[in-house]
Amino acid sequence: MAERMLKFVSVAQEQPDKRPAEARRRDFNEIYAEFVPVKAETQASRCSQCGVPFCSVHCPLGNNIPDWLMMTAAGRMEEAYELSSATNTFPEICGRICPQDRLCEGNCVIEEGFESVTIGAVERYITDTAFDNGWVKPVKPVAERDESVAIIGAGPGGLAAAVQLREQGYQVHVYDRYDRIGGLLMYGIPGFKLEKDIVLRRHKLLVESGVQFHLGKGIGDTDGADSIAFSTLRARHDGVLIATGVYKSRDIGGPGAGLNGIVRALDYLTASNRVSLGDSVAEYDNGELNAAGRSVVVIGGGDTAMDCVRTAIRQGAKSVKCLYRRDRANMPGSVREVKNAEEEGVEFVWLAAPQAFEGDGHVTGVRASRMKLGLPDASGRQSVEPVENSTFTLEADLVVKALGFDPEPLPTLWGQPELEVSRWGTLMVDRKTFMTSLPGVFAAGDIVRGASLVVWAIRDGRDAAARMHAWLEEMTAAQAEVAE
Template sequence: MTRKMLQFIRLHQQAPDKRAADERAQDFGEISVAFDDDRAGAQASRCEQCGIPFCQIACPVANNIPDWLMLTATGRMEEAYAASSATNTFPEICGRICPQDRLCEGNCVLEQSTHGGVTIGAVEKYITETAFENGWVKPPRPRVELTQSVGIVGGGPGGLAAADALRRMGYKVTVYDRHDRMGGLLIYGIPGFKLDKSVVERRTKLLAEGGVELKTGIEIGRDLSFAELRARHDAVLIATGVYKARALGVPGDSLSGVHAALDYLIASNKVGLGDTVPAYEDGTLNAAGKDVVVIGGGDTAMDCVRTAIRQGAKSVKCLYRRDRANMPGSQREVANAEEEGVSFEWMAAPLAIEGSGKVQGVRAVRMHLGVADSSGRQTPVAIEGSDFTLPADLVIKALGFEPEDQQALFGAPDLAVTRWGTVWADEKTAQTSIDGVFAAGDIVRGASLVVWAIKDGRDAAASIDTYLKAKATRAAE
């Protein structure tokens, strides 16, 4: 069906329907019901086709959103997928997990003019699922095979995006990951109710069919030395991400029952994938029947509280030191959590984890927002005499992630790092302090969004291509 654009004047914004909160809180299935053809086309037709597309400007991978919205509205779905996938390696993943309310949709002119933004993420997901159903999504097979090879350390979104791009260029590509599955945080960090694991596995299968060699269970520096890795390949890309949990920095941080968010989420996701996880089976990383307190206000904290609800927690509370308007996570995720039964303690910070050997509660203090710091955000200040205690059998630290000591892990003291511990890489070329070694994603920029990792991986692939072509030219002279 062909539709006219600018239909916002007669069509209201309609987000995808969600399963009822009491139903979805019982399982790890995705909570949103996918758009059908009619709703996707109708919502796409609301686009204003702006001369200055602020949605595209706000998108880290610069998706040509107005074009594929127009193509969807007019029923030209294969072209819509071609436009969508031209700038994004994994549009079906970003359509599901990107915080569109902070990126494309939040910057839509219709949103800013109070008409309700175009539901870009849901349409993006619809486009790619339609493409898969019709067989339009193909493995990354190159036209010409090249002799040079690239080794990629890390099978997360950045590494896999680079692998896809480099394979299409014709390079031999091998991805190494220390986990037993490819996907990184897409598989082990993000719960299934946001991203079904079959969606990720479908993509890694395509990469393998396209000739990308995927090697799991290999940790560089343990199973394969960094020197040997470099000797195997003409170029190397470090895309390991950041996994080290930030400490609470309060008394009782090491009590039994206090765990890092990623440890908790990995255990839950492995169980969902059918693995046996002893720490889940014995209750250590299982919230069933427990009073749970999650400390933090980002998307990882929302993943933890919503996972705890599904595991059958007795109560779930989120402790965050700023107010709702100043939290770093997606407001949609907060709303989903509230619907599912999570309670929020805004403007509160932990003072100590209490208990005798095992956690029994979290002592916290009320906060108010003081003057702005150098980043422009108001600094939380404790209110004297406002202490209170939350009962807790399980405390989850979701305060963000820091890089591991990459120099020590790789046995590469000449790999330069920044004062934050991230790998230093030239901002234009993505090359590190070691010739032929590149870095991309969170290990360079710090903990960030999946879509930024995809952009960084694609950009690094382009730089590696330039480097290897110059290397080949020099060798031929």
């Protein structure tokens, strides 16, 4: 097998073909084509099979990357899929949306001088091949268990936990306030990064596995037609996992912040994704959440900001600018996404921060000032300071705030004051057991760690499921002992 690998010295890095920017601007389809088999095998053969695989070390899931690259290089695709899916519940999703340039590929040992192995593209190819050949099967437990578990949130963390718990035989019920599964996978991430049939395909598998979904069912402090009280949920199930994610958008103040035409990123992206799914969205139809023909300014520098600017381009915006207070090197978003956005016509205004919004009833411009980088702060990032007398104005009749997300006040919303939260509003859990301050109630994903990556949510969901299983086993054993 060794002779198939270490080809990085003779084979150059090659990504799957990327559609021309002009064609990408006209639709919401994924921008990368699939690898043809010979290309996937060739690119996988560039792996150095190093003794300490830093790609795996820096993958939140600890994926067995060198092993499934070796299997791919040998054309042993079913084995490659088995290895890939052993540690990752949704490899076809991570292969598309993970920031590989910051994780596995960014830590590839051949990066210096030879460019990294195209790990993400190969991961996507492996799982797409598995689906095409019918190798991906619904989870079927060896034996059914009587205990039932409730999972609040049908995002990546909740779904990953659902798969693991269903595999153990539990009766798994997933509750979500949205009408489709996926959370931000469905409504936050645009189709040009993750086409929605990929998520819907997983939904079908989960249903076939026996996972029961209660969609359009939010959690509150009382029972209602489209909601269920948290207390009712606890009484109905033997264990509960909270995997709601964080959905409270961070805001920005200043003069004019209340003008019409200033919208939240999640509202904007959700409307666009719903339209792509065939839904009727009044705020899109009346132009409130539609960038067509408008001068757009997106404030922020993360991956959500990149999703917004690239969505605006596809909606037919007159111009799209991204306003970010730091420089390119300090931008938290994926370098690859920034490059794609620039190719598609987005203009980045670096080292600039908004000071006020201009307009009479409706926004007409963003008044900003130039910034300069200062000394590192407590986190190690360089602080930013305004440059005196550097004010300028960007024309804008649609401003999208992409400033990140915070947790919703769950103890208040659910009538559970005993549910302890951190000073940031995230749920407090025992780091070993994932249990909250409420017995039998666990939590995982962004609602615990704060806004983070999908791959971390999957990792947390898998780990929390394992701890829930251990706790339920202990409870069952204790009950059996009492009965004796």
